[in-house]
Every structure is written in C-alpha cells, then in structure tokens.
Amino acid sequence: MKTDQPLLPGTTERGVTPRAVHDAFDPARxxxxxxxxxxxKKDVAEHLGVTPAAVGQYETGVTKPRPDLLPRLAATLDVPLPFFIAGRPSNRLDSSMAHFRALRSTPKAQRERALAFAEQVWELTYALEKRVQLPPVDLPGFAGGEVHPGVDLPLDPAAAARELRKRWNLGDGPVTHLVRRMEAHGIVVVLPAADEAARTVDAFSSRSPRPVAILTPNRTNDVYRHRFTAAHELGHLVLHGDATGDSRQEREADTFAAEFLTPAASITPLLPRRLDLAQLTGLRRVWGVSVDSLIYRCRELGMISDATASRGYQRLRALDGQPGFTPEPVDGFPGEQPALLAQAYELAEREKGLTIPRLADELGWHPARVRRLLCAPDTRPILRIASHS
Structure with a gap:
C-alpha cells in the first residue's frame, strides 16, 4: 500500500524540491x-506515462526524469522524494556476491528484489556502525575478517565446521543460541517481516563487506529448520568466496551445517543403531536439529541403509502434528532471533540521541521502513560506543 501522495510541482518534501532532486538524481537509487x-521497467513506465525505454535510460544515467515526474515516481515506488538524491553510502550487490539456497528455481526478479533488500540492510548497518561499535568480524575465511584476517579454514566442509567450532570455543556439544552467536562474532543476521522483499527467496547470505545472513520467514514456523538454514548460510560465508549457485556449493554448505550442529564424533555414540524415532525426538530437542536431519545423519554416518532412512521419513510424515513431532516456532526461542541491529539502534538512541526520523532522513527512507528493518527481540550481543564517534 502506497503511503505518500505525489507532491505538486515546486513543493518540497523534507525541504527538498523536485528540481533539486533532478539536479542530483542517482540512477542506481x-x-x-x-x-x-x-x-x-514497464510497470514503472505505465505509472509515469513514459516508455519502458525511457525508464531504462533513467537507470543507466543517459537521461533523468523530468522534475514534474519525480514526485509521481517516488509515490509509485513508495519512497520519499529525497531517496533519489546521490551521495549516500551504498553497496551494490549482484548474484555473484550472494548465495541463494534455490538459485536455479528463484526467478531473476525475485533475486534482484532480495539483493536490493540486502543492500538496504548494509546501508542501515553502515549508518548504525558510525555511531556504535559492532562486534568485530570473527570469521576465518572471510576476506574482511578483523579477528583472523587472511586465515582460511580447511577446504573440506566438515573439517571447516570443526575448525570454526574450535575457534569459537564451542566445545563438542550442542550449539545453543546459534543466531545470537553468529551476531556476537560480527555477522549481521536479518529475519525480514513476512511482507519484505526477501520473503520470496529461501535464504541467502553475502560476504561483502560485512558478512550478512538473511533468514527468510518461510522457515520460522520450525526452529530446527531455521537453525539448519542459519548454519548452512554460515557455511557459505566461510567456504565460498564466489557464489556460483551450483549444487556442489549447496551440498558443501549442507555438509558444513550438519557437522557444525552435530559433530560426527559427538553425535555418533548417541544415535540409535536401529531407527528409533522416539530416541531421535529426544536428541532433536537437545541438539536443536530436526528429526529429518538426524535420520539423514544416521544414513550419512553409515548407521542405517538408504531403505531404512526412506521408511523413517515415511513414518515421520505419518506422525506429523502428533505430540513430539510438531514444529516449534522460532518466536519461542529468543536466542535464535536476530537482535544486533535493534540493539545497536537502542544504544545509539540512548547514548547518541539518535531517533528513527533522523535515521530515516539520513538513509532517505520512510521512518516505517527503518522500523521494519530494526524489528527484533530482546536477546542482545554486547556492544560498546565507538571511541571515534
């Protein structure tokens, strides 16, 4: 639903005239x-009464929209008029810079929408980081890592998972509060609202310039799927510098996630020698992984045959919805919900006097947009005021 009415020519929004926006128009915005x-482009053209080719020229910078068209353009795209002004920090992403779990089945338009969402996550993070010192990036293998710069993890996914557990001092037991731990190690994790642009893709992550993992809402009805997705994206961040979208990278990220959440050396003695769904359900709660994943882990570790695993999945589907076999929503697990950006804003608000309208003006967004991206529960990494601010 659009929130703004078009401005009349010559009037201002936030003290900015359409003529001033025209003079400083940023095609990338x-x-x-x-x-x-x-x-x-055709959709936009129809709203403006111009040709799709004209919109294409606006985006390439060949021409600019006339000043009288700019208020209508802002209303059509539901952004403030000053959104189009050049000069604000930005981070342009393309598909080679992000890992999509279902790249081939995700239409290009949906990927582009999700990437634009990730760009805005970066812009919000950048604006907050000018005021608040976020946790340093403690992610070996990540090019911008601050704690382990230039230190790579093993190329083998399982070995990389074991090494990261070691570097993060996770021991050999279950990983509790996975999303909170990722944030505490400098990874920006976002769980968009159901109406956000990223909802149309399964999940994705980006390595540049601060690691970002976007965990889409379609998995929040089950905390166990949600945690595996988070570990999968973590695997991409440490293993894959370039996103090719091929099945090999997806398998490697799955292998990393399985070993990171359930190390073979620790989980093997606990797995049943004969398929026992009741026993696996108990392990599900302790280790924070789904029964489906545990059945797969049993097969992967050679404890059951493919046929036995297939029968196990069939029995599991028949038990769906029964006590002990129901999904557990993420909202019941605060440690699995992002909090970093919300806490950074709260600290900047308290110590620096930052307000939502002020932040919105700086970003060129509607205040409601800022609030949506900051929406998070109360589980918080420890942050400090940056000394240079």
Missing amino acids: LTQARRLAGMT
Missing part, C-alpha cells in the same frame, strides 16, 4: 527502489 517494489 531508481534501480534499487524499483527492484524493492518488485516492479519491471
């Missing part, structure tokens, strides 16, 4: 806003 809105 139009592309970002259009992708966030899930619109094609």
